[in-house]
Amino acid sequence: MSGLAGRRVLLIVAGGIAAYKTHELVRLLRRAGCGVTCVLSDNGARFVTALSLQALSEEKVYTDMFSLTDENEMGHIELSRAADLLVVAPATANMLARMAAGLADDLASTVLLATDTPVLVAPAMNVRMWEHPATRASCATLAARGIRFVGPREGAMACNEFGFGRLAEPAEIFAEIENLLVGPRPLAGLHALVTSGPTHEPIDPVRYLANRSSGRQGHAIAAALAEAGARVSLIRGPVALADPPGVHVVRVQTAEEMLAACRAALPADIAVCAAAVADWKIADVAGHKMKKSADAAPPVLRLVANPDILAELSRAGASRPRLVIGFAAETDDVADNAQAKRARKGCDWIVANDVRAETGIMGGTENQVSLVTEAGIESWARMDKSLVARALVARIAATLGSEKQSI
Numbered sequence: 518m519s520g521l522a523g524r525r526v527l528l529i530v531a532g533g534i535a536a537y538k539t540h541e542l543v544r545l546l547r548r549a550g551c552g553v554t555c556v557l558s559d560n561g562a563r564f565v566t567a568l569s570l571q572a573l574s575e576e577k578v579y580t581d582m583f584s585l586t587d588e589n590e591m592g593h594i595e596l597s598r599a600a601d602l603l604v605v606a607p608a609t610a611n612m613l614a615r616m617a618a619g620l621a622d623d624l625a626s627t628v629l630l631a632t633d634t635p636v637l638v639a640p641a642m643n644v645r646m647w648e649h650p651a652t653r654a655s656c657a658t659l660a661a662r663g664i665r666f667v668g669p670r671e672g673a674m675a676c677n678e679f680g681f682g683r684l685a686e687p688a689e690i691f692a693e694i695e696n697l698l699v700g701p702r703p704l705a706g707l708h709a710l711v712t713s714g715p716t717h718e719p720i721d722p723v724r725y726l727a728n729r730s731s732g733r734q735g736h737a738i739a740a741a742l743a744e745a746g747a748r749v750s751l752i753r754g755p756v757a758l759a760d761p762p763g764v765h766v767v768r769v770q771t772a773e774e775m776l777a778a779c780r781a782a783l784p785a786d787i788a789v790c791a792a793a794v795a796d797w798k799i800a801d802v803a804g805h806k807m808k809k810s811a812d813a814a815p816p817v818l819r820l821v822a823n824p825d826i827l828a829e830l831s832r833a834g835a836s837r838p839r840l841v842i843g844f845a846a847e848t849d850d851v852a853d854n855a856q857a858k859r860a861r862k863g864c865d866w867i868v869a870n871d872v873r874a875e876t877g878i879m880g881g882t883e884n885q886v887s888l889v890t891e892a893g894i895e896s897w898a899r900m901d902k903s904l905v906a907r908a909l910v911a912r913i914a915a916t917l918g919s920e921k922q923s924i
């Protein structure tokens with residue numbers, strides 16, 4: 518998903534048959550976690566109702582029928598100030614002309630005049646209106662002022678004509694909003710698989726073996742990959758963290774379950790194995806709670822090796838992700854051990870960190886990593902785990918981007 522979570526759009530719905538498509542646009546924005554306030558023009562209200570927009574946006578819809586002088590209402594200045602982006606969809610020829618002329622004779626045009634927030638317009642009108650020199654002139658004026666356009670598209674129109682004038686599809690308007698608010702999405706179209714957190718290996722129905730991993734770094738990487746436009750499957754062991762927005766989450770407990778979930782998530786373009794997978798599991802898990810007894814000696818736990826998920830993904834043959842990244846949590850000789858691990862596991866990169874207790878890294882909010890690639894080792898500054906995640910994702914994007922160009 519999307520970096521749109523927590524952002525706000527003010528959607529101005531002008532008159533036109535295509536106004537019904539704004540329902541889908543509002544739905545897409547809300548699903549991405551974006552707040553939407555709608556302003557419905559008088560003409561727009563002939564095609565869609567304030568009630569339907571209110572139900573979908575879960576917010577009050579502003580129309581000219583409400584007095585903005587009422588203290589309880591939000592004034593037109595506040596309306597636009599609260600938004601990160603103003604979107605006019607559909608933008609009729611009349612609306613474009615009024616915007617170009619700087620009219621402020623209803624709520625929608627007043628909000629548009631009283632703002633310095635970026636504006637995106639999605640025109641929709643009859644092909645002759647779109648091609649008319651008056652509309653061309655309005656569009657040229659608006660474009661020169663920095664107003665962004667999405668569409669119109671070519672196609673059949675409600676008036677039985679064919680040509681340019683159809684409103685861009687809601688998904689296209691949504692993608693443009695994302696582009697404007699979040700920036701370019703270099704990993705769009707790619708699928709990333711991320712493992713995160715510890716695994717719990719049962720001893721009996723109430724006890725398990727675990728480790729101190731918080732899942733913070735893996736979760737931050739999943740969020741950063743999603744922000745960069747990737748479709749993300751996050752396979753997470755038991756952690757106390759909230760799921761990152763817009764990420765497909767699979768919850769697992771054991772290493773075996775994590776491996777099965779990874780296999781099920783393939784094919785993937787990118788795999789980031791940030792989980793602290795238990796190296797061993799109990800050979801014979803007791804079916805009932807093991808009882809202590811004053812007479813008997815404490816039980817001896819026999820361990821057997823867990824599958825190595827990173828190694829398996831690295832040698833997955835035709836379904837091997839193009840870029841497989843592992844982590845190395847080391848307490849000494851971090852650089853040498855990480856290089857050796859890269860070769861042993863067969864992965865492309867290793868993100869190595871020093872997890873000695875005094876670093877506070879394991880379970881903490883900051884990380885200090887070295888990136889080990891075929892080209893060598895780079896040491897990064899100590900920073901918040903979310904910044905490490907963004908820096909790693911920027912490297913992933915640069916690498917896969919240059920691969921794309923060389924194809």
Ligand code: C5P
Nearest residue numbers: 790791792794823824825826827843844
């Ligand atoms: O061998 P070691 O545990 O040090 O390797 C760490 C890396 O291997 C991490 O990327 C971890 O997610 C991955 N790993 C794994 N499955 C295991 C053990 C480690 O995917 N059973």
